[in-house]
Amino acid sequence: MDINESLQWPSGCDLSFSQLSQEPSNYQMTQQYTPDSSALYNYTAQRLPYRSSYNMTYSPTSTESSCPRTYTGLDLVGSVGSMNEAYPPSAYLLEPQKSQDMLDVSSHFAPGSMCQFKDDFEGQCLPVMKSADSNYGHSRFDSDIGMPNSIPTPEPQVTPIDICKSETPHEDANVDKEQPYAQLIYRALMEQEGHTMVLRDIYNWFKRNTDKATDKETKGWQNSIRHNLSMNGAFEKVDQPVGDAITREEAKKGFMWRLTDSAIREGVKSTTRYRSKLPNKRGCRSQNPAPQRQASGAKGGQAARKAARLRRSERLRDTRSVPMHKGDTYPSRPGPSYTPFDNFTPSDLATGYPASPYYCHSEMDFGTPIKQEALPSSFGQNLDILSGQTYPDSPQGLCSDMHYLLPYSPEEPLFYGSGSESGSEPMTPPSQDYCAMDTSMPQEPACYTEAGEIY
Protein backbone atom coordinates (compact mmCIF):
# COMPACT_ATOMS: atom_id res chain seq x y z
CA MET A 1 0.00 0.00 0.00
CA ASP A 2 1.21 3.39 -0.74
CA ILE A 3 1.21 5.06 2.56
CA ASN A 4 1.00 8.45 1.05
CA GLU A 5 -2.02 7.43 -0.83
CA SER A 6 -3.65 5.99 2.17
CA LEU A 7 -2.97 9.07 4.10
CA GLN A 8 -4.59 11.10 1.49
CA TRP A 9 -7.73 9.19 1.73
CA PRO A 10 -9.40 11.12 4.48
CA SER A 11 -9.00 14.40 2.76
CA GLY A 12 -10.03 12.91 -0.49
CA CYS A 13 -13.18 11.81 1.11
CA ASP A 14 -13.75 15.06 2.76
CA LEU A 15 -13.70 13.50 6.13
CA SER A 16 -14.87 16.54 7.87
CA PHE A 17 -16.13 14.87 10.95
CA SER A 18 -16.41 17.70 13.28
CA GLN A 19 -15.84 15.21 16.01
CA LEU A 20 -12.65 14.00 14.55
CA SER A 21 -10.36 15.99 16.62
CA GLN A 22 -7.76 14.54 18.85
CA GLU A 23 -9.18 16.01 21.92
CA PRO A 24 -9.30 13.36 24.56
CA SER A 25 -12.92 13.98 25.16
CA ASN A 26 -13.65 12.97 21.67
CA TYR A 27 -12.42 9.52 22.21
CA GLN A 28 -15.30 8.73 24.36
CA MET A 29 -18.64 7.57 23.38
CA THR A 30 -20.61 10.67 23.13
CA GLN A 31 -23.74 8.78 23.67
CA GLN A 32 -24.48 7.67 27.15
CA TYR A 33 -25.85 4.24 27.04
CA THR A 34 -28.43 4.35 29.65
CA PRO A 35 -30.99 3.16 29.51
CA ASP A 36 -30.42 2.32 25.92
CA SER A 37 -27.10 0.89 26.75
CA SER A 38 -28.68 -1.62 29.00
CA ALA A 39 -30.84 -2.77 26.20
CA LEU A 40 -27.80 -2.94 24.10
CA TYR A 41 -26.04 -4.94 26.68
CA ASN A 42 -28.92 -7.28 26.92
CA TYR A 43 -28.86 -7.74 23.27
CA THR A 44 -25.21 -8.46 23.24
CA ALA A 45 -25.63 -10.87 26.06
CA GLN A 46 -28.34 -12.59 24.19
CA ARG A 47 -25.98 -13.39 21.48
CA LEU A 48 -23.56 -15.09 23.72
CA PRO A 49 -25.27 -18.42 23.66
CA TYR A 50 -25.06 -18.40 19.95
CA ARG A 51 -21.49 -17.48 19.93
CA SER A 52 -20.62 -19.88 22.60
CA SER A 53 -21.48 -22.63 20.28
CA TYR A 54 -18.73 -21.52 18.04
CA ASN A 55 -15.99 -20.86 20.44
CA MET A 56 -14.75 -24.34 20.76
CA THR A 57 -11.64 -23.40 18.99
CA TYR A 58 -11.44 -19.82 20.01
CA SER A 59 -12.73 -19.71 23.47
CA PRO A 60 -12.30 -16.48 25.31
CA THR A 61 -9.85 -18.14 27.56
CA SER A 62 -7.76 -19.39 24.80
CA THR A 63 -4.32 -18.04 24.71
CA GLU A 64 -3.97 -18.83 21.13
CA SER A 65 -3.29 -15.86 19.07
CA SER A 66 -4.00 -16.54 15.52
CA CYS A 67 -2.91 -13.31 14.15
CA PRO A 68 -0.42 -10.65 14.78
CA ARG A 69 -2.58 -7.75 14.06
CA THR A 70 -0.26 -5.01 14.96
CA TYR A 71 2.59 -5.24 12.67
CA THR A 72 0.99 -4.47 9.39
CA GLY A 73 -0.21 -1.17 10.55
CA LEU A 74 3.14 -0.50 12.00
CA ASP A 75 4.75 -1.46 8.82
CA LEU A 76 2.46 0.68 6.86
CA VAL A 77 2.78 3.67 8.99
CA GLY A 78 6.35 3.14 9.76
CA SER A 79 7.33 6.20 7.87
CA VAL A 80 4.89 8.21 9.85
CA GLY A 81 5.40 6.55 13.10
CA SER A 82 4.04 9.41 15.04
CA MET A 83 0.63 8.34 13.96
CA ASN A 84 0.93 5.42 16.20
CA GLU A 85 0.48 7.66 19.10
CA ALA A 86 -1.97 9.85 17.42
CA TYR A 87 -5.09 8.14 18.54
CA PRO A 88 -6.11 6.37 21.62
CA PRO A 89 -7.88 3.07 21.52
CA SER A 90 -11.26 4.21 20.63
CA ALA A 91 -12.22 2.45 17.53
CA TYR A 92 -15.45 4.18 17.09
CA LEU A 93 -16.93 7.37 18.01
CA LEU A 94 -20.46 6.67 18.85
CA GLU A 95 -22.71 9.55 18.57
CA PRO A 96 -26.26 10.28 19.43
CA GLN A 97 -28.70 9.43 16.81
CA LYS A 98 -30.02 12.43 15.18
CA SER A 99 -30.88 13.28 11.72
CA GLN A 100 -28.08 15.70 11.27
CA ASP A 101 -25.62 13.03 12.13
CA MET A 102 -27.07 10.86 9.54
CA LEU A 103 -26.46 13.46 6.97
CA ASP A 104 -22.93 13.95 8.05
CA VAL A 105 -22.23 10.31 7.96
CA SER A 106 -23.85 9.54 4.72
CA SER A 107 -21.85 12.16 3.00
CA HIS A 108 -18.60 11.23 4.58
CA PHE A 109 -18.72 7.54 4.73
CA ALA A 110 -15.95 5.73 3.11
CA PRO A 111 -16.84 6.30 -0.47
CA GLY A 112 -18.37 3.34 -2.05
CA SER A 113 -18.87 1.56 1.14
CA MET A 114 -21.72 -0.64 0.33
CA CYS A 115 -23.20 -0.25 3.70
CA GLN A 116 -24.20 3.26 3.11
CA PHE A 117 -26.69 2.08 0.63
CA LYS A 118 -28.14 -0.67 2.60
CA ASP A 119 -31.39 -0.34 4.29
CA ASP A 120 -29.62 -1.26 7.44
CA PHE A 121 -28.54 2.25 7.94
CA GLU A 122 -31.64 3.93 7.04
CA GLY A 123 -33.93 5.41 9.49
CA GLN A 124 -32.75 6.62 12.76
CA CYS A 125 -30.16 4.11 13.65
CA LEU A 126 -27.33 4.98 11.45
CA PRO A 127 -24.05 4.01 12.95
CA VAL A 128 -21.28 6.47 12.93
CA MET A 129 -18.48 4.30 11.86
CA LYS A 130 -15.21 5.97 11.82
CA SER A 131 -12.97 4.92 9.11
CA ALA A 132 -9.93 3.11 10.18
CA ASP A 133 -7.97 6.13 9.23
CA SER A 134 -9.51 8.01 12.02
CA ASN A 135 -7.70 5.77 14.37
CA TYR A 136 -4.89 4.96 12.16
CA GLY A 137 -2.07 3.44 13.96
CA HIS A 138 -3.78 2.54 17.10
CA SER A 139 -4.43 -1.02 17.94
CA ARG A 140 -7.89 -2.24 17.89
CA PHE A 141 -7.49 -5.93 17.91
CA ASP A 142 -10.07 -8.06 16.47
CA SER A 143 -9.37 -11.27 18.16
CA ASP A 144 -10.99 -11.51 21.46
CA ILE A 145 -7.96 -12.85 22.98
CA GLY A 146 -4.41 -13.26 23.46
CA MET A 147 -2.79 -10.31 21.93
CA PRO A 148 -0.05 -9.47 24.31
CA ASN A 149 -0.24 -5.83 23.55
CA SER A 150 -3.92 -5.70 23.11
CA ILE A 151 -5.85 -3.13 24.95
CA PRO A 152 -8.60 -4.50 27.10
CA THR A 153 -11.91 -4.02 25.49
CA PRO A 154 -14.70 -2.97 27.78
CA GLU A 155 -17.62 -5.30 27.83
CA PRO A 156 -19.95 -5.30 26.29
CA GLN A 157 -18.10 -4.43 23.23
CA VAL A 158 -20.15 -2.05 21.27
CA THR A 159 -19.97 -2.36 17.58
CA PRO A 160 -21.54 -0.27 14.93
CA ILE A 161 -23.90 -3.06 14.26
CA ASP A 162 -24.88 -3.20 17.84
CA ILE A 163 -25.51 0.46 17.84
CA CYS A 164 -27.82 -0.05 14.99
CA LYS A 165 -29.73 -2.45 17.09
CA SER A 166 -29.82 -0.42 20.17
CA GLU A 167 -33.10 1.17 19.40
CA THR A 168 -35.00 -2.04 19.33
CA PRO A 169 -32.47 -4.63 20.18
CA HIS A 170 -34.69 -7.61 20.02
CA GLU A 171 -36.31 -6.85 16.77
CA ASP A 172 -33.13 -5.76 15.11
CA ALA A 173 -31.18 -8.80 16.03
CA ASN A 174 -30.83 -9.79 12.44
CA VAL A 175 -29.91 -6.48 11.02
CA ASP A 176 -26.47 -7.57 10.02
CA LYS A 177 -27.90 -10.39 8.07
CA GLU A 178 -28.89 -7.82 5.58
CA GLN A 179 -25.33 -7.09 4.76
CA PRO A 180 -23.49 -9.19 2.30
CA TYR A 181 -20.34 -10.93 3.20
CA ALA A 182 -18.19 -8.66 1.12
CA GLN A 183 -19.43 -5.66 2.97
CA LEU A 184 -18.96 -7.24 6.34
CA ILE A 185 -15.47 -8.25 5.50
CA TYR A 186 -14.85 -4.76 4.32
CA ARG A 187 -16.04 -3.40 7.59
CA ALA A 188 -13.96 -5.84 9.52
CA LEU A 189 -10.89 -4.83 7.63
CA MET A 190 -11.64 -1.17 7.87
CA GLU A 191 -11.57 -1.49 11.58
CA GLN A 192 -8.06 -2.77 11.55
CA GLU A 193 -5.01 -0.74 11.32
CA GLY A 194 -3.46 -1.42 8.03
CA HIS A 195 -6.83 -2.75 6.98
CA THR A 196 -5.32 -6.15 7.27
CA MET A 197 -6.42 -9.33 8.94
CA VAL A 198 -5.82 -12.99 8.71
CA LEU A 199 -8.60 -15.31 7.86
CA ARG A 200 -8.95 -16.59 11.34
CA ASP A 201 -9.52 -13.17 12.71
CA ILE A 202 -12.05 -12.42 10.09
CA TYR A 203 -13.82 -15.48 11.33
CA ASN A 204 -13.62 -14.15 14.83
CA TRP A 205 -14.90 -10.80 13.77
CA PHE A 206 -17.86 -12.44 12.19
CA LYS A 207 -18.53 -14.43 15.29
CA ARG A 208 -18.56 -11.36 17.39
CA ASN A 209 -20.12 -8.85 15.11
CA THR A 210 -22.47 -10.67 12.87
CA ASP A 211 -25.09 -13.29 12.95
CA LYS A 212 -23.66 -15.10 10.01
CA ALA A 213 -21.79 -17.40 12.28
CA THR A 214 -24.73 -18.17 14.48
CA ASP A 215 -26.55 -20.24 11.96
CA LYS A 216 -26.59 -23.91 12.42
CA GLU A 217 -24.19 -24.62 9.66
CA THR A 218 -20.77 -23.50 10.64
CA LYS A 219 -19.04 -24.53 7.53
CA GLY A 220 -20.97 -22.40 5.18
CA TRP A 221 -20.24 -18.99 6.47
CA GLN A 222 -16.57 -19.62 6.65
CA ASN A 223 -16.61 -20.93 3.17
CA SER A 224 -18.47 -17.87 2.08
CA ILE A 225 -15.92 -15.64 3.70
CA ARG A 226 -13.14 -17.42 1.95
CA HIS A 227 -15.05 -17.30 -1.26
CA ASN A 228 -15.55 -13.58 -0.96
CA LEU A 229 -11.97 -12.96 -0.06
CA SER A 230 -10.83 -14.85 -3.07
CA MET A 231 -13.33 -13.53 -5.51
CA ASN A 232 -13.65 -9.92 -4.58
CA GLY A 233 -10.98 -7.64 -5.83
CA ALA A 234 -11.40 -5.39 -2.86
CA PHE A 235 -9.40 -7.89 -0.89
CA GLU A 236 -5.87 -8.78 -1.59
CA LYS A 237 -3.50 -11.23 -0.11
CA VAL A 238 -0.35 -10.02 1.43
CA ASP A 239 2.44 -12.00 2.91
CA GLN A 240 2.59 -12.11 6.60
CA PRO A 241 5.55 -10.08 7.63
CA VAL A 242 8.21 -11.96 9.45
CA GLY A 243 8.95 -10.51 12.79
CA ASP A 244 9.21 -11.31 16.39
CA ALA A 245 5.50 -10.89 16.80
CA ILE A 246 4.82 -13.78 14.57
CA THR A 247 6.09 -17.25 14.70
CA ARG A 248 6.90 -19.31 11.74
CA GLU A 249 4.07 -21.55 12.66
CA GLU A 250 1.63 -18.73 12.61
CA ALA A 251 2.89 -17.57 9.29
CA LYS A 252 2.03 -20.89 7.81
CA LYS A 253 -1.58 -20.39 8.56
CA GLY A 254 -2.05 -18.36 5.52
CA PHE A 255 -1.88 -14.96 4.03
CA MET A 256 -3.12 -11.81 5.45
CA TRP A 257 -6.00 -10.17 3.75
CA ARG A 258 -5.90 -6.51 3.14
CA LEU A 259 -8.19 -4.00 1.62
CA THR A 260 -6.87 -2.69 -1.60
CA ASP A 261 -6.21 0.99 -1.87
CA SER A 262 -9.09 1.42 -4.19
CA ALA A 263 -11.34 -0.47 -1.86
CA ILE A 264 -10.37 1.79 0.97
CA ARG A 265 -11.12 4.80 -1.11
CA GLU A 266 -14.12 3.57 -2.93
CA GLY A 267 -15.52 0.78 -0.94
CA VAL A 268 -16.09 -2.79 -1.67
CA LYS A 269 -17.76 -3.75 -4.84
CA SER A 270 -19.76 -6.70 -5.69
CA THR A 271 -18.12 -10.04 -5.68
CA THR A 272 -19.69 -11.01 -8.92
CA ARG A 273 -17.82 -8.26 -10.60
CA TYR A 274 -14.68 -10.18 -10.28
CA ARG A 275 -15.93 -13.47 -11.36
CA SER A 276 -14.80 -14.52 -14.72
CA LYS A 277 -17.33 -13.77 -17.35
CA LEU A 278 -15.81 -16.04 -19.83
CA PRO A 279 -16.83 -19.60 -20.21
CA ASN A 280 -15.05 -21.57 -17.63
CA LYS A 281 -11.97 -23.46 -18.50
CA ARG A 282 -13.57 -26.68 -17.70
CA GLY A 283 -15.77 -26.22 -20.64
CA CYS A 284 -19.48 -26.11 -20.78
CA ARG A 285 -21.43 -26.92 -17.77
CA SER A 286 -22.29 -30.48 -17.60
CA GLN A 287 -25.60 -31.48 -18.86
CA ASN A 288 -26.20 -33.28 -15.66
CA PRO A 289 -24.58 -31.53 -12.78
CA ALA A 290 -23.82 -33.61 -9.82
CA PRO A 291 -26.80 -34.02 -7.58
CA GLN A 292 -24.73 -32.71 -4.74
CA ARG A 293 -24.05 -29.61 -6.73
CA GLN A 294 -27.69 -29.14 -7.32
CA ALA A 295 -28.46 -29.64 -3.70
CA SER A 296 -25.82 -27.15 -2.72
CA GLY A 297 -27.14 -24.63 -5.10
CA ALA A 298 -30.60 -25.19 -3.79
CA LYS A 299 -29.42 -24.60 -0.27
CA GLY A 300 -27.70 -21.45 -1.32
CA GLY A 301 -30.74 -20.24 -3.07
CA GLN A 302 -32.95 -21.01 -0.15
CA ALA A 303 -30.60 -19.18 2.13
CA ALA A 304 -30.63 -16.24 -0.19
CA ARG A 305 -34.38 -16.33 -0.18
CA LYS A 306 -34.44 -16.46 3.56
CA ALA A 307 -32.14 -13.50 3.77
CA ALA A 308 -34.24 -11.63 1.30
CA ARG A 309 -37.33 -12.32 3.32
CA LEU A 310 -35.58 -10.99 6.35
CA ARG A 311 -34.64 -7.92 4.43
CA ARG A 312 -38.17 -7.47 3.29
CA SER A 313 -39.64 -7.85 6.71
CA GLU A 314 -37.05 -5.53 8.16
CA ARG A 315 -37.89 -3.01 5.54
CA LEU A 316 -41.58 -3.30 6.10
CA ARG A 317 -41.20 -2.97 9.80
CA ASP A 318 -38.90 -0.03 9.47
CA THR A 319 -41.29 1.66 7.15
CA ARG A 320 -44.04 1.23 9.64
CA SER A 321 -42.12 1.95 12.76
CA VAL A 322 -39.93 4.82 11.75
CA PRO A 323 -42.04 7.89 11.42
CA MET A 324 -40.95 10.85 9.48
CA HIS A 325 -39.70 13.68 11.53
CA LYS A 326 -39.20 17.18 10.59
CA GLY A 327 -35.53 16.72 10.17
CA ASP A 328 -35.86 13.60 8.15
CA THR A 329 -35.27 13.94 4.52
CA TYR A 330 -36.36 10.63 3.15
CA PRO A 331 -38.71 8.04 4.33
CA SER A 332 -37.56 4.53 4.64
CA ARG A 333 -37.74 2.81 1.38
CA PRO A 334 -36.25 -0.09 -0.33
CA GLY A 335 -33.03 0.78 -1.96
CA PRO A 336 -30.16 3.04 -1.23
CA SER A 337 -30.34 6.02 0.95
CA TYR A 338 -28.49 9.13 0.18
CA THR A 339 -27.44 12.35 1.54
CA PRO A 340 -29.82 15.02 0.50
CA PHE A 341 -28.77 16.10 -2.87
CA ASP A 342 -28.60 19.72 -2.07
CA ASN A 343 -25.87 18.98 0.39
CA PHE A 344 -23.77 17.49 -2.28
CA THR A 345 -21.12 19.29 -4.13
CA PRO A 346 -19.66 18.19 -7.38
CA SER A 347 -16.60 17.03 -5.56
CA ASP A 348 -18.79 15.07 -3.27
CA LEU A 349 -20.16 13.42 -6.26
CA ALA A 350 -16.82 12.64 -7.67
CA THR A 351 -15.59 11.11 -4.51
CA GLY A 352 -18.75 10.20 -2.78
CA TYR A 353 -20.55 8.18 -5.31
CA PRO A 354 -19.67 4.70 -4.60
CA ALA A 355 -19.00 1.89 -6.89
CA SER A 356 -21.84 0.15 -5.26
CA PRO A 357 -23.65 -2.45 -7.21
CA TYR A 358 -26.64 -0.26 -6.75
CA TYR A 359 -24.92 2.14 -9.03
CA CYS A 360 -22.70 0.11 -11.19
CA HIS A 361 -25.42 -2.17 -12.15
CA SER A 362 -24.42 -2.31 -15.68
CA GLU A 363 -23.66 -5.18 -17.89
CA MET A 364 -20.96 -2.99 -19.33
CA ASP A 365 -19.09 -3.44 -16.17
CA PHE A 366 -18.27 -6.96 -16.85
CA GLY A 367 -17.62 -7.34 -20.46
CA THR A 368 -19.59 -9.89 -22.28
CA PRO A 369 -21.47 -12.01 -19.90
CA ILE A 370 -22.25 -15.55 -20.45
CA LYS A 371 -25.44 -15.73 -22.30
CA GLN A 372 -28.08 -17.56 -20.51
CA GLU A 373 -29.22 -19.12 -23.71
CA ALA A 374 -25.79 -20.53 -24.18
CA LEU A 375 -26.45 -22.76 -21.28
CA PRO A 376 -28.29 -25.96 -21.61
CA SER A 377 -31.97 -25.43 -21.45
CA SER A 378 -32.11 -27.64 -18.44
CA PHE A 379 -30.22 -25.01 -16.52
CA GLY A 380 -32.70 -22.28 -16.55
CA GLN A 381 -32.44 -20.40 -13.34
CA ASN A 382 -36.17 -20.52 -13.06
CA LEU A 383 -36.30 -24.16 -12.43
CA ASP A 384 -36.81 -25.17 -8.91
CA ILE A 385 -35.01 -28.39 -8.71
CA LEU A 386 -36.62 -29.32 -5.50
CA SER A 387 -40.18 -28.90 -6.48
CA GLY A 388 -39.75 -29.22 -10.18
CA GLN A 389 -41.73 -26.08 -10.48
CA THR A 390 -40.78 -23.44 -12.94
CA TYR A 391 -41.21 -19.77 -12.46
CA PRO A 392 -41.74 -16.96 -14.85
CA ASP A 393 -38.85 -14.78 -15.68
CA SER A 394 -38.00 -12.26 -13.13
CA PRO A 395 -38.35 -8.66 -14.15
CA GLN A 396 -35.37 -6.81 -15.39
CA GLY A 397 -34.28 -4.71 -12.53
CA LEU A 398 -31.19 -2.96 -13.65
CA CYS A 399 -30.57 0.34 -12.05
CA SER A 400 -33.89 0.26 -10.39
CA ASP A 401 -32.73 2.96 -8.08
CA MET A 402 -31.68 5.24 -10.83
CA HIS A 403 -34.60 7.49 -10.31
CA TYR A 404 -33.12 8.52 -7.04
CA LEU A 405 -30.17 9.87 -8.85
CA LEU A 406 -31.50 11.35 -11.97
CA PRO A 407 -33.30 14.26 -10.42
CA TYR A 408 -30.13 15.25 -8.83
CA SER A 409 -27.55 15.36 -11.48
CA PRO A 410 -28.87 14.32 -14.82
CA GLU A 411 -25.80 15.63 -16.55
CA GLU A 412 -23.33 14.06 -14.22
CA PRO A 413 -22.03 10.64 -14.93
CA LEU A 414 -23.86 8.27 -12.75
CA PHE A 415 -21.03 5.87 -12.43
CA TYR A 416 -17.89 7.20 -11.06
CA GLY A 417 -17.30 3.66 -10.19
CA SER A 418 -13.81 2.97 -9.26
CA GLY A 419 -12.59 6.14 -10.77
CA SER A 420 -9.07 6.42 -11.84
CA GLU A 421 -8.14 3.21 -10.23
CA SER A 422 -10.30 1.12 -12.42
CA GLY A 423 -7.33 0.01 -14.32
CA SER A 424 -6.24 -1.94 -11.37
CA GLU A 425 -9.29 -4.05 -11.39
CA PRO A 426 -10.60 -6.55 -11.77
CA MET A 427 -8.53 -8.56 -9.47
CA THR A 428 -9.40 -11.80 -11.04
CA PRO A 429 -6.32 -13.90 -11.05
CA PRO A 430 -4.33 -13.20 -14.15
CA SER A 431 -4.18 -16.83 -14.91
CA GLN A 432 -7.64 -16.47 -16.22
CA ASP A 433 -8.32 -15.04 -19.58
CA TYR A 434 -10.16 -11.98 -18.81
CA CYS A 435 -11.45 -8.95 -20.51
CA ALA A 436 -13.68 -6.63 -18.68
CA MET A 437 -15.01 -3.21 -19.33
CA ASP A 438 -15.83 -0.85 -16.60
CA THR A 439 -18.33 1.85 -17.13
CA SER A 440 -16.28 4.12 -15.02
CA MET A 441 -13.66 4.15 -17.69
CA PRO A 442 -15.44 3.52 -20.90
CA GLN A 443 -12.61 5.03 -22.82
CA GLU A 444 -10.18 2.63 -21.30
CA PRO A 445 -11.59 -0.79 -21.31
CA ALA A 446 -9.51 -2.91 -19.07
CA CYS A 447 -8.56 -5.82 -21.18
CA TYR A 448 -6.06 -8.12 -19.79
CA THR A 449 -3.81 -10.53 -21.41
CA GLU A 450 -3.13 -13.77 -19.78
CA ALA A 451 -0.04 -12.22 -18.33
CA GLY A 452 -2.19 -9.61 -16.71
CA GLU A 453 -1.12 -6.83 -19.01
CA ILE A 454 -3.58 -4.31 -20.15
CA TYR A 455 -3.97 -4.02 -23.84
Place this chain on the structure above:
DNA sequence: CTATGTAAACAAC
Protein backbone atom coordinates in the same frame (compact mmCIF):
# COMPACT_ATOMS: atom_id res chain seq x y z
C1' DC B 1 -29.12 -10.06 -16.00
C1' DT B 2 -26.62 -8.98 -11.68
C1' DA B 3 -25.76 -9.63 -6.78
C1' DT B 4 -25.39 -12.73 -3.44
C1' DG B 5 -25.09 -17.04 -0.74
C1' DT B 6 -23.88 -21.80 -0.24
C1' DA B 7 -21.60 -25.99 -1.27
C1' DA B 8 -18.11 -28.58 -3.12
C1' DA B 9 -13.94 -30.03 -5.74
C1' DC B 10 -9.39 -29.42 -5.66
C1' DA B 11 -4.60 -27.97 -4.68
C1' DA B 12 -1.15 -26.52 -1.58
C1' DC B 13 0.69 -26.47 2.81
Place this chain on the structure above:
DNA sequence: GTTGTTTACATAG
Protein backbone atom coordinates in the same frame (compact mmCIF):
# COMPACT_ATOMS: atom_id res chain seq x y z
C1' DG C 1 -7.12 -29.98 8.88
C1' DT C 2 -6.70 -25.24 7.13
C1' DT C 3 -6.38 -22.05 3.60
C1' DG C 4 -7.26 -20.40 -0.88
C1' DT C 5 -9.30 -20.85 -5.67
C1' DT C 6 -12.72 -21.92 -8.63
C1' DT C 7 -17.01 -23.59 -10.26
C1' DA C 8 -21.86 -24.76 -9.90
C1' DC C 9 -26.26 -23.71 -8.69
C1' DA C 10 -30.18 -21.15 -6.59
C1' DT C 11 -32.94 -17.03 -5.44
C1' DA C 12 -34.13 -12.08 -5.23
C1' DG C 13 -34.54 -7.96 -7.41
